[in-house]
Amino acid sequence: MYKLCEFKQLVKDFSDVADFLVVYIAEAHSTDGWVFANNVDITKHRNQEERLAAAQYLVKEDPLCPIVVDEMKDTTASKYGAIPERLYVLQAGKVVYKGKMGPRGYSPEEVRSFLEKMK
Template sequence: IFKLEEFKQLVSDFSDVADFLVVYIAEAHSTDGWAFASNIDINQHQSLEDRLSAAQILVQKEPLCPVVVDEMNDGAAIKYGAMPERLYVLQAGKVVYKGRAGPQGYDPQEVRSFLEKMK
């Protein structure tokens, strides 16, 4: 959520050349785990219902694209090395851009530069 406004601007600027999707995965900084003082109050997900409920917090912030939820076995997060967060660009079902792991490597501006070359 830290760079959500930057992500939303990316979606807005490039919706004519790309479809965007957020995959909500396990909570990296849960209140009952490794939390920061300024975190949103989300406990570690014990069930799919917990994860769906937590994802609703993101949906309410209107990310301007669909939000889907990873299964409790964390299949998408494991397959894409997405923990705690990561940006990807896929084209014709293949990864053409893989951002560095967040939070330090989560860089919407780098994705912007990549997508500008696709225009």
């Protein structure tokens, strides 16, 4: 959520170059886990229904692209090394940009630079 505004601007600026998708994964900062001030009140997901309900917080923020939800086995997050978050660009089914792991490595600015070269 911290850099959602930057992500949304990417979607606006590059929707003619790329299709965007958010995969909602396990909550990194659940209120019954490692929490910080001013966090959204989401507890650790115990089942898929809870994860789907938690994803609604993101839906309400309107990221301007589709949102899908990872399964409870965290298959997508594990395969993409996305815990707690990571940005990717895929082209023709292949990874052409792999961002650093978040939160510190989560850089919409790097994705912007990469996508600018694709215009």
